[in-house]
Amino acid sequence: MKPKVAFFDFAGCEGDELQVANLEEELLTLLEQVEIVSFREVMKEHSDNYDIAFIEGSCTRLQDEDRLKEIRKNAKIVVAIGACATIGGINSLKNYQDLDDVRRTVYGDKAKLFDTYAARPIDAVIPVDAYVHGCPINREEFLHVVKSLLLGKKPDIPNYPVCVECKKNENICAFERGEFCVGPVTRAGCNSCCVNEGTKCWGCRGLVDNPNENSQKEILIKYGLTVDDAIKKFRLYFGWQERKR
Amino acid sequence: MRIILKEDFEKFVNSLIKDESLSVIGVKSKGNKFAFGHLDSASELRLDYDVTILPPKKYFFPQRETLVTYNVANGFAAKDSSDLKPTVILGVHPYDIVALLHMDEIFRETKSDPYYFEKRKASIIIGVNIQNMSERCFAPQMGCAIIDHGYDLMLTDLGNRYAINIGSQKGEQLLDKYAKNVTDALARDVQMVGQKKQEIMNMSQLKFNFPTELIPEMLNKTYDQSGFWEKHSEKCLACGSCVLVCPTCYCFDVKDDPHLSLEHGERVRTWDGCLLEDFAKIASGENFRPTRPTRYRHRYFKKGKYLFDRFGFVSCVGCGRCSSNCLPDIANPVNLFNDMYSEVLNMGVVIDAPAEPEVNIKSEGDINYVPKLATIINKVPMTANEMLFEIKLDDGSTLNQVPGQFIQVSVFGVGEAPISVSSSPTKKGAFQLCVRKIGNVTTRLHMLNVGDKVGIRGPFGHGFDTEFLKGKDLLFVAGGLGIAPLRSLFNYVLDNRADYGRVTLLYGCKEPRELLFGDEMVALEKRDDVEYKPTVDWCPENELWTGNIGVITTLIPQVNFDPESTYAIVVGPPIMYKFVIADLKKRNVPDDHIILSLERRMKCGVGKCGHCQINQIYVCRDGPVFNYSKIKGVPEAL
Numbered sequence: 014m015k016p017k018v019a020f021f022d023f024a025g026c027e028g029d030e031l032q033v034a035n036l037e038e039e040l041l042t043l044l045e046q047v048e049i050v051s052f053r054e055v056m057k058e059h060s061d062n063y064d065i066a067f068i069e070g071s072c073t074r075l076q077d078e079d080r081l082k083e084i085r086k087n088a089k090i091v092v093a094i095g096a097c098a099t100i101g102g103i104n105s106l107k108n109y110q111d112l113d114d115v116r117r118t119v120y121g122d123k124a125k126l127f128d129t130y131a132a133r134p135i136d137a138v139i140p141v142d143a144y145v146h147g148c149p150i151n152r153e154e155f156l157h158v159v160k161s162l163l164l165g166k167k168p169d170i171p172n173y174p175v176c177v178e179c180k181k182n183e184n185i186c187a188f189e190r191g192e193f194c195v196g197p198v199t200r201a202g203c204n205s206c207c208v209n210e211g212t213k214c215w216g217c218r219g220l221v222d223n224p225n226e227n228s229q230k231e232i233l234i235k236y237g238l239t240v241d242d243a244i245k246k247f248r249l250y251f252g253w254q255e256r257k258r
Numbered sequence: 259m260r261i262i263l264k265e266d267f268e269k270f271v272n273s274l275i276k277d278e279s280l281s282v283i284g285v286k287s288k289g290n291k292f293a294f295g296h297l298d299s300a301s302e303l304r305l306d307y308d309v310t311i312l313p314p315k316k317y318f319f320p321q322r323e324t325l326v327t328y329n330v331a332n333g334f335a336a337k338d339s340s341d342l343k344p345t346v347i348l349g350v351h352p353y354d355i356v357a358l359l360h361m362d363e364i365f366r367e368t369k370s371d372p373y374y375f376e377k378r379k380a381s382i383i384i385g386v387n388i389q390n391m392s393e394r395c396f397a398p399q400m401g402c403a404i405i406d407h408g409y410d411l412m413l414t415d416l417g418n419r420y421a422i423n424i425g426s427q428k429g430e431q432l433l434d435k436y437a438k439n440v441t442d443a444l445a446r447d448v449q450m451v452g453q454k455k456q457e458i459m460n461m462s463q464l465k466f467n468f469p470t471e472l473i474p475e476m477l478n479k480t481y482d483q484s485g486f487w488e489k490h491s492e493k494c495l496a497c498g499s500c501v502l503v504c505p506t507c508y509c510f511d512v513k514d515d516p517h518l519s520l521e522h523g524e525r526v527r528t529w530d531g532c533l534l535e536d537f538a539k540i541a542s543g544e545n546f547r548p549t550r551p552t553r554y555r556h557r558y559f560k561k562g563k564y565l566f567d568r569f570g571f572v573s574c575v576g577c578g579r580c581s582s583n584c585l586p587d588i589a590n591p592v593n594l595f596n597d598m599y600s601e602v603l604n605m606g607v608v609i610d611a612p613a614e615p616e617v618n619i620k621s622e623g624d625i626n627y628v629p630k631l632a633t634i635i636n637k638v639p640m641t642a643n644e645m646l647f648e649i650k651l652d653d654g655s656t657l658n659q660v661p662g663q664f665i666q667v668s669v670f671g672v673g674e675a676p677i678s679v680s681s682s683p684t685k686k687g688a689f690q691l692c693v694r695k696i697g698n699v700t701t702r703l704h705m706l707n708v709g710d711k712v713g714i715r716g717p718f719g720h721g722f723d724t725e726f727l728k729g730k731d732l733l734f735v736a737g738g739l740g741i742a743p744l745r746s747l748f749n750y751v752l753d754n755r756a757d758y759g760r761v762t763l764l765y766g767c768k769e770p771r772e773l774l775f776g777d778e779m780v781a782l783e784k785r786d787d788v789e790y791k792p793t794v795d796w797c798p799e800n801e802l803w804t805g806n807i808g809v810i811t812t813l814i815p816q817v818n819f820d821p822e823s824t825y826a827i828v829v830g831p832p833i834m835y836k837f838v839i840a841d842l843k844k845r846n847v848p849d850d851h852i853i854l855s856l857e858r859r860m861k862c863g864v865g866k867c868g869h870c871q872i873n874q875i876y877v878c879r880d881g882p883v884f885n886y887s888k889i890k891g892v893p894e895a896l
C-alpha cells in the first residue's frame with residue numbers, strides 16, 4: 014500500500030507548498046510512490062487518514078497548538094517544511110518587538126480580536142521527525158527527504174555551513190564583493206543557491222548545530238558592519254534559535 | 259626548449275579547441291578572480307592570473323562523482339567511463355603541478371583509485387610559470403614555485419613569445435600536431451627563462467622564520483600544547499573552506515543517491531573535510547574529534563606530519579588558497595608555523611635536525627568500489643536491537659576473511675556500513691554478521707528479509723594473527739557488541755582447539771537481555787577446555803541472572819592466567835579499553851600481549867577517504883586489529 018500523505022499550512026506564505034505543487038513531472042513519479050490525501054494548494058478533498066504529514070508555517074497562536082497535536086496523533090511521520098516551520102522563520106522577527114505593537118500594526122483596530130504569541134517552529138510544539146529547510150524549500154531537497162522517508166532512512170541534512178557548498182561551487186565569496194553573508198553559520202543543503210546567483214546567504218536554513226556566532230559577528234564587523242547591524246543580520250532568520258541558545 | 263610567438267600560440271589553442279575529440283580547459287577570469295573552466299576560444303585564456311579559486315584537482319577528483327550505479331533488480335555496476343575524452347588543461351602553475359604529483363602518490367598508495375587515474379591518464383597538463391603571484395602565496399618557500407617535471411608542456415612568458423619546455427612525449431606530439439611555427443629556443447631565450455625563474459623565487463612577500471624542513475619535528479613537539487591550538491582555532495567556523503580549496507586535500511564522503519522510482523540510483527563520492535564538525539562522528543553519537551582545536555590541529559598534522567611520515571613530503575605546496583579563503587584569517591600556514599616556532603623556542607625545546615621518515619610505499623592493484631551481490635539466507639533476532647545475518651555471495655565464492663577483518667555491507671539506496679565478519683573462516687559457504695540497528699544502513703538491514711539482496715565489498719583491514727597466536731594462552735575480553743568481531747577468532751580457536759593453549763572468555767554487557775549469542779554461551783559453560791565468565795552491569799529485578807554483576811573489569815581479578823604466556827584480545831566500545839588495559843597492566847600483562855580492535859567512522863575501507871584516521875594511522879587499512887604496543891603512543895587511539 015502506498016503511504017498516504019497530507020499537507021498542512023500554518024503561519025506562512027504557502028510558498029513551500031507551491032514548490033511542491035510545481036514539481037510537475039517529478040510529482041507524477043512521486044504519485045506512483047505515495048497517495049496525497051490532503052493538499053489545499055491543489056485539491057478540495059481532505060482526509061484525516063494519513064501516514065506522513067508535511068507542515069508548513071510556524072505556530073503563532075496558542076489555539077494552533079491543538080491542531081498541531083491532532084496532526085501529530087494522526088501521522089506516523091511529521092515533516093516540517095520551510096523556514097517558518099523548521100526554525101520559526103521570518104515570523105520570529107516579531108519576537109523581538111512588543112507583541113501588542115505587532116498586533117496593532119498587522120490588524121489595526123481589530124487587534125484585540127486576534128491573539129498572538131511568540132512565533133515558533135513546529136518542533137517547539139510537537140516532535141518533528143524530519144525537516145525540509147529553506148525559504149522557500151528547494152525541490153531537490155524535498156524529493157530527497159521524500160525518497161529517504163520511503164526508504165526508511167533519516168534524510169541526509171548537512172550539519173556544516175553554506176560555505177562548504179559555496180567553495181565546491183567555486184563562487185566568489187560575498188565578503189569579497191562587499192556584501193555581508195551569514196553562510197558561515199547557516200546550515201547547508203541548498204547548494205549555496207543564493208550565492209551562486211551572485212548574492213549572499215541570508216540564513217534561511219537556520220543555524221548549524223554548533224555555530225561559532227562570535228566569530229561570525231566579528232567577521233561581519235571586520236568587513237564594516239556596525240554591531241547593531243550584525244545582530245540584525247542574525248535575527249532575520251535565527252530569531253527563535255538564538256533565543257533558545 | 260622551443261619558442262612560439264603569442265599569435266601562433268593563440269592559433270595553437272584554437273586548433274585544440276576545434277578538435278572535438280579533445281576537451282580543452284584553461285584559466286579564465288571569473289569576476290575579479292580566476293577559475294579553471296572550459297575554453298570556447300583562446301581569447302578567454304588568462305595566463306597572467308595569480309591563483310584560481312579552486313585548484314585543477316577538480317578535474318581528477320571532482321566535487322561530486324559517481325562511483326557505482328545500482329539497480330535493485332540486477333545489482334551494482336562500475337560507473338560508465340566511456341565518454342571520457344583526452345583533456346588538455348592549460349595554464350597550471352607549478353605549485354598545482356606539485357600538488358597533482360602528491361595526489362598521484364596518495365591515490366596510488368596501498369590500492370590505486372581507478373576513477374582518479376582514468377582521468378589523470380587522459381589528461382595533458384600545459385603548465386605556465388607564475389607571472390603574478392597572489393599575495394597569500396608562499397610557494398617559493400615550499401620549493402614549489404618552479405618545477406622541471408610533472409607537466410607535458412611548460413610555458414614561460416617572454417613578452418611577444420612563449421618559451422616551451424617539453425616534459426613528455428605526449429606534450430611534444432601535441433605541439434607537433436596542433437602548433438605551427440614552433441622554433442628551437444636560442445641561448446638568449448634559455449637565459450631569459452632562467453632569469454624569470456629567479457624572479458619568481460623572490461616574488462613571495464611571506465617568509466618563514468625558520469627552515470621549513472623542521473616543520474614535521476616542530477609539529478611533533480607541539481601536539482600536546484593544547485593552549486596553542488585553542489588560541490589559534492578560537493575563531494574557527496568549522497566551515498571547511500581551508501580544506502575544500504586545498505590542492506592536496508582528498509578526503510571524501512560516499513552516499514547513495516536513489517532515483518525517485520527507488521528502483522535504481524548511484525553511489526556518489528563528494529568532497530569532505532576534516533575541519534567539518536561531523537567528520538569523525540559515528541552512528542552512536544560519539545565524535546572522535548569533537549572540538550575545533552582538535553580538528554584544526556588535525557589539518558596541520560595531516561599536511562605537515564602524517565603525510566610526511568607516509569610519503570616523505572610535506573603536503574602543502576604554498577598556494578595560499580586556504581589562507582585567503584579563511585574568513586577569520588586563521589588558516590595561513592606561514593603564520594601558524596611561525597607562531598609554532600616561537601612556541602617551540604618558548605618551550606625551550608631544541609630541534610636540531612629534520613626528521614627522516616621511513617617511506618615504504620606499496621601499491622597492489624586497484625580499489626574496487628563495486629560491491630558483489632549477496633543474498634541473506636538466514637536472519638535471527640538476538641536482542642531487541644541486534645540481529646544475526648547469514649549471508650552468501652551470489653557468485654558462489656567464499657569470503658576468505660581473516661578473523662577480525664570487516665566488510666562493507668551495502669543496502670540499495672541507503673549506503674554502505676562497515677561490519678565485522680562474526681563467523682570464523684572455518685565455517686565454509688555462508689558467513690555471519692551480527693548487526694546492531696543504530697542508523698540508516700543498519701536499520702534498513704534489519705528490515706530486509708531472507709532472500710533479499712545486499713552488496714558486499716571486502717574483506718578489509720588487518721585481522722588477528724592466528725598463526726602467531728598458536729600455542730599461546732588466550733584471554734578474550736568482550737564488551738557488548740565487541741563479541742561480534744571477537745567471535746570470528748574465538749570460534750576459529752575452538753575449531754582448532756589443539757593448536758592453542760588455555761582459552762578464557764570474559765564477556766560483559768549492560769543487562770541480561772542484551773547478551774548476544776546466548777545459546778553458544780550456554781554451550782561454552784559445558785566445555786571443560788574453555789573458561790567462560792559473563793557479567794552484566796546490572797540486572798533488573800524480574801530477570802534471572804546467576805553470573806557476575808559489575809562492569810567487565812570486575813572479572814579480571816577473578817581469573818588465573820600467566821601474563822608471560824597469555825595474550826589478551828580485547829574488543830568493546832571505545833570507553834572500555836582504557837579500563838581493561840589498566841587492569842591487565844595491574845596483572846603484569848606486557849603491552850605487546852594486548853590486542854585490540856578499534857572502531858571509527860568509515861567510508862572507503864581502503865585508506866583514502868580519511869574518515870577513520872587516528873593521527874597517522876588508518877583504522878581501515880592498518881587495523882581494525884592492533885597490537886596495543888603499536889598504538890599506545892598514538893594519542894587519538896584510545
Ligand SMILES: Cc1cc2nc3c(=O)[nH]c(=O)nc-3n(C[C@H](O)[C@H](O)[C@H](O)COP(=O)(O)OP(=O)(O)OC[C@H]3O[C@@H](n4cnc5c(N)ncnc54)[C@H](O)[C@@H]3O)c2cc1C
Pocket residue numbers: 539540541542664673674675676677678679680691692693694695696697698699700701739742743856857858859860861882
Ligand atoms: C571495523 C568496524 C567493524 C564494525 N563491526 C560492526 C559489527 O560487527 N556489528 C555492528 O552492528 N556494527 C559494527 N560496526 C559499527 C557500524 O559500522 C556502524 O554502526 C554503522 O556504520 C552505522 O551505520 P548506519 O548507516 O546504520 O548509521 P548512520 O548514522 O546512518 O551512519 C551513516 C554512515 O556513517 C558511517 N558510520 C556511522 N557510524 C559508524 C561507525 N560506528 N563505524 C564506522 N562507520 C560509521 C558509515 O559509513 C555509515 O553508513 C563496525 C564498525 C567498524 C569501523
Ligand code: SF4
Pocket residue numbers: 024025026027028029069070094095096097098102103147148149150
Ligand atoms: S518558509 Fe518562506 S516560503 Fe515558506 S512559508 Fe515561510 S516565508 Fe513562506
Ligand code: SF4
Pocket residue numbers: 175176177179180184185186187188194195196197205208213214
Ligand atoms: S559567500 Fe557566504 S557562504 Fe559563500 S563562502 Fe562567502 S561567507 Fe561562505
Ligand code: SF4
Pocket residue numbers: 147148175196199200203204205206207208213214215216217218219
Ligand atoms: S544560500 Fe542561505 S539564504 Fe540562500 S537558500 Fe541557502 S541558506 Fe537560504
Ligand code: SF4
Pocket residue numbers: 493494495496497498499500501533554583584585586587588589
Ligand atoms: S577556513 Fe578557517 S574558519 Fe573555516 S574551517 Fe578552516 S580554519 Fe576554520
Ligand code: SF4
Pocket residue numbers: 500503504505506561573574575576577578579580581591
Ligand atoms: S595547505 Fe593551504 S597553502 Fe598549502 S597547499 Fe593547501 S591550500 Fe595551499
Ligand code: FES
Pocket residue numbers: 859860861862863864865866867868869870871876877878879
Ligand atoms: S580511509 Fe576511508 S575508511 Fe579508512
